[in-house]
Amino acid sequence: MNGSIAVIADDLSGASSTGAEFARCGLSTVLVQDSDAVRAQGNAAQVLIFDTESRYDTPPRAREKVSDAARALQRLGPAFIVKKFDSLLRGPFGHEIDAIMSACAQERCVVLCASPKMGRITVGGYQLVDGLPLAERMRMVDPGAPVASSYVPDRLREQTARPVHCLDARVIAGGAAALAAFFDAVGHGIVVADSATQADLNAVVAAAHGAGVRFFAGTYGLGEALRPYAGGARSASxxxxxxxxxxxxxxxxxxxxxxxxxxxxxxxxxxxxxxxxxxxxxxxxxxxxxxxxxxxxxxxxxxxxxxxxxxxxxxxxxxxxxxxxxxxxxxxxxxxxxxxxxxxxxxxxxxxxxxxxxxxxxxxxxxxxxxxxxxxxxxxxxxxxxxxxxxxxxxxxxxxxxxxxxxxxxxxxxxxx
CATH class of the missing domain: 3.40.980.20 (Four-carbon acid sugar kinase, nucleotide binding domain)
Structure with missing residues (x-):
């Protein structure tokens, strides 16, 4: 799979939906759940998705699982690494991002929590679900889940010691030049990007790609934004x-x-x-x-x-x-x-x-x-x-x-x- 995309997902449903985003443009996409399957299937796939089933694990166990997955995938030489997590921010996603950065020696990661087609957007760093702050919406959709902050940078800072930067909508509205200047100025660490539309996701990914970022984390919609940079995509269709x-x-x-x-x-x-x-x-x-x-x-x-x-x-x-x-x-x-x-x-x-x-x-x-x-x-x-x-x-x-x-x-x- 040298030159294509490695995805680490935390559950089977999310792994499948992200895979479909790549498969639509003609990329051969394979989903596996263990390192042996990575070795067996890796050379045949342009997009290889490793489902770690770690969403409900403890942080240490989730770190261990994604580190093992990242090392197995890294041996195949992917052009990009993608961490797929839950759009409701359930699970130790910050711990997992941190562990992948360590395992793959990645100094920068762009985090896009928005899934506009699913009613999830990020505004000023806050995750909104169908127009409501995440913490408020979670009380309705999953009363048993702990109600955490809707502010994504704080969620990440609780789980990693790496610097967390915010890319807000005003920079995105400034167009490609403003985004390029942002990525030129920001140092190592994690960038949390606002996004209210698929066009926002596309613009952020394009600017980050141009700045040399090769590790992205997000949910449904990120795959569509990354498709233009995937080797072997069916551009003629x-x-x-x-x-x-x-x-x-x-x-x-x-x-x-x-x-x-x-x-x-x-x-x-x-x-x-x-x-x-x-x-x-x-x-x-x-x-x-x-x-x-x-x-x-x-x-x-x-x-x-x-x-x-x-x-x-x-x-x-x-x-x-x-x-x-x-x-x-x-x-x-x-x-x-x-x-x-x-x-x-x-x-x-x-x-x-x-x-x-x-x-x-x-x-x-x-x-x-x-x-x-x-x-x-x-x-x-x-x-x-x-x-x-x-x-x-x-x-x-x-x-x-x-x-x-x-x-x-x-x-x-x-x-x-």
Whole structure:
């Protein structure tokens, strides 16, 4: 497994969910529970997960287990080490992080406790669960568990003598430059990072990776953030999402999707230049922003006011509605065409948008199946042509819930596996 990822998890359920995050992008992922299995399976796996079943052990016993696991995995030469722990911070996770740092000679660890898709976020160092501080929520979900502090740095300082640093949301909001400056300035020890969205997790991991950090600890969502840096990930496969509707619901769905997935996201701003330049000239900067790995998300500015401005500019240019629609369709086709060969699934909001891209696929039609991803969104695959049998999901833009596009993208990924 030289060059890939070693994961140490504290229970079977969490080990499996983290493994699924890596397996989705084509990495061979194996879960084991003893050192003999590490030796037997390690060379065949790009991601090897060692489940120590240590969540409810005493701190000394948990330290012993994870140290043994870390040493066994370290012999395989992984590019990264990941500690998976409980998003409710149950178990001696700080002791385990400390033990792994010692066993693997790691001077730095970035801790990401947030799992935004599961309603867990970290704000100002405090762990919130469905909007409530962790200690308060624990009284509801697990009354028998000891009620500990919701402040993650204090939890860690109780379990390790290493320095604990806080990376708060204001630095993350400052973008890549601010994050790079933070990691350049911080010394050895443990960094606890705020995160409220998957995009936050992705940004922190990207900056830490750039700064040379190779030990990360966290919960569900961390695997998705690490996938771009895993050797052998299936970068050629992507889900193409195009949202052409300007409805309020579509705007909410796009915002939710941007927070949930790692995608190249581009907003089409159809200002005066759109009416003055050729599709090629206007679209070239968007093409550059779409380049790279990951899923592709292309959408309009998504407000009624913006739509009204576009129509006013069209009228000023002497374009009627059919001319405007044809020009937008030509732009979408120009932007999407270079990336179609690596797109293995297609998701659309808005029927006209779906039709614009469908014309590019050279298909005979669609195969419609007898069930729906969502009400009004049938399961379908492309029939014939170069994209035969690839998922093609389209929904009306005017209704649904804010999670609909996330549901459709997740279904498309599942269908591909």
């Amino acid at each position: 992507a889900v193409l999402v195009v949202a052409g509707s300007t409805s309020d619901m579509t705007r909410k769905q796009v915002a939710r999707l941007e927070a949930a997935i790692d995608a190249r996201s581009v907003v089409l701003e159809l200002g005066p230049a759109f009416f003055e330049q050729s599709c090629e000239a206007f679209g070239a900067p968007y093409i550059e922003r779409l380049r790279g790995g990951g899923d592709l998300l292309l959408h309009t500015s998504g407000s009624h006011e913006a739509s009204d401005r576009v129509r006013q500019l069209a009228a000023k240019a002497g374009w009627d509605e059919p001319m405007l629609a044809a020009r937008i369709e030509a732009l979408l086709q120009f932007l999407v065409t270079p990336f179609l060969p690596r797109c293995n699934a297609f998701v659309f909001s808005g029927g006209a948008t779906a039709q614009s891209i469908f014309r590019l696929l050279g298909a005979d039609g669609l195969t419609i199946y007898g069930h729906e991803v969502l009400p009004g969104t049938p399961v379908a695959t492309v029939r014939g042509g170069a994209y035969d049998r690839r998922p093609f999901l389209t929904k009306p833009g005017s209704f649904g819930t804010s999670d609909d596009l996330v549901t459709m993208v997740n279904f498309a990924r599942f269908a591909l596996t």
